[in-house]
Amino acid sequence: MVRIELENRLDKPTSLHVHGLSKLVFQDGIPEIEPTPSIKPGESYVYQFPAWQAGTFFYHAGDPSQIPQGLLGPFIVLPNENQLTGGEIPYRDYVLVLQQWDIPQEKIGEITPGVYKPRKFDTAPNFFTINGKAFPETEGLRTKYGKKIRIRFINKSSASHSMHVHGHDFQVVSVNGFPRYNIYDDTINVASGQRIDIEFLSINPGSLPINGTKTFHKRIMGKHQVVW
């Protein structure tokens, strides 16, 4: 059973939705439709539901205009030991949250350091991040030769992002928390709201990119480093 106490220190009402992991209607966090509370400034509420499914999820504010301002994050459910039916535990298990931003002064293809207030909706995105950072500030994912690495892509932006891994093909092991079998690929389309888990054996030493395939995507780029 997961217990999350949300304390609202904003000056506006909010609520919390965990995407996936079906739960009772008053714990799902969308007050416009469900009998779930809109939590007022200064108030708090306890969300409580079973984590009945191992996999990759995320949480975000029920109010969609609060999401681009930061009210979201990954929500990972690890399997119990007795749920590990075969399958090697990966050496490294990385989470990559993909986001896009619609920033007033920014031009696609240029970065001017500064503080910008993102527009309410990211309909004309001009800035792209992985875990909140743009290339070359994105952090390397380190692995070791011969070891298995897992990457969990989470897309909470308003567009699909097609992610390409260099130097290694991969296996798609899970889509939105549900297992997939015998799917091999090198470029996976992660649609808005989706989570796709991939795994591969680190067999190509060096420093290699993981990037979005759109031409203006250069900054939605990370790297994975396979070391001996």
Added chain:
Amino acid sequence: MVRIELENRLDKPTSLHVHGLSKLVFQDGIPEIEPTPSIKPGESYVYQFPAWQAGTFFYHAGDPSQIPQGLLGPFIVLPNENQLTGGEIPYRDYVLVLQQWDIPQEKIGEITPGVYKPRKFDTAPNFFTINGKAFPETEGLRTKYGKKIRIRFINKSSASHSMHVHGHDFQVVSVNGFPRYNIYDDTINVASGQRIDIEFLSINPGSLPINGTKTFHKRIMGKHQVVW
């Protein structure tokens, strides 16, 4: 055999394409390429082809600029009784047509009642509907505790829409009229021109949203109500 008589009461030529259900070239309704007629104002034409495949399709005008103005609709082929190999007939079978609009005076995130002429192509959409209605005007999909519900998503807009069902995970049973097996999910990407059928058992009483996952998608939201 399906027989559709199209009578053109517009002041411009038109034609009818049923998307899917491969048919003879002069019945497919794309006059620019095929030897199929462009039906002039005041004229009529009979389309005739076998409904050889059970599943979810849609029809639209062959002229793409007539589509955002309303010349489209769902086209559902139900199976014969002897085609129901196992599988329970759903208690409710709902069709949700997803559309987006590019309206001159409308701002994303606000609804001003009025009459607007949609722009020819929906390249900068600012309004989203399910079956022609925006939330909160969308109708609830009613079901009963313990019963199976089927939802047929049809996307005839110019973007993908990632649809998320709250309170229930679902099984993807058909993509573009062709069966799919053993695919479970909670967020399905319905690309332009695609139809995806999902099914689930109504096991979570209450009123729960079905929504697009883009932040500006709030109005591409419906609800399903599970009652005892």
Added chain:
Amino acid sequence: MVRIELENRLDKPTSLHVHGLSKLVFQDGIPEIEPTPSIKPGESYVYQFPAWQAGTFFYHAGDPSQIPQGLLGPFIVLPNENQLTGGEIPYRDYVLVLQQWDIPQEKIGEITPGVYKPRKFDTAPNFFTINGKAFPETEGLRTKYGKKIRIRFINKSSASHSMHVHGHDFQVVSVNGFPRYNIYDDTINVASGQRIDIEFLSINPGSLPINGTKTFHKRIMGKHQVVW
């Protein structure tokens, strides 16, 4: 083993990335991350790697801003004879490269002949091509009644394109170079950077469209002609 000598006759540095076909880090062609050279004007470099996988790939400049200006192309690996496990060799094997363009003076829905310099990134595309041509200049794909045809869709644009084949349903036989089995469809979403191979038997004589499903897609349209 593939050996490609790249001679840079531009006035800017460049490099070559073959998308897919995992290769050693210094042959993958992304100098910003890998120890692979940025090839200066007047210089040349030899890329060398095994074509270990039969399938549909493409190559492009490592610098994303050079891609819309033409530095890309299909890269097809045919199977060895002993890799043809069952499966008929198609009568015709066509490659369709999907692209979109952001051109200064062009309006969606109109073509004014002229010479235009495409904008650096195709974020507001107003022109769409298959193998560099817009309908009705696109070439017909000819096949013969009763013969199998294969079409390899390659999308190197910054959006997904949903491709619909008229008159024939098809089988998806490969995604990004990896085989797929028992998937039948009529509308396939080809995401940015993806390659999808389809096959079908030519059983419907006539001239039929293959088109993108977005309303402004009219020019991303080709035709296939089944002749007796």
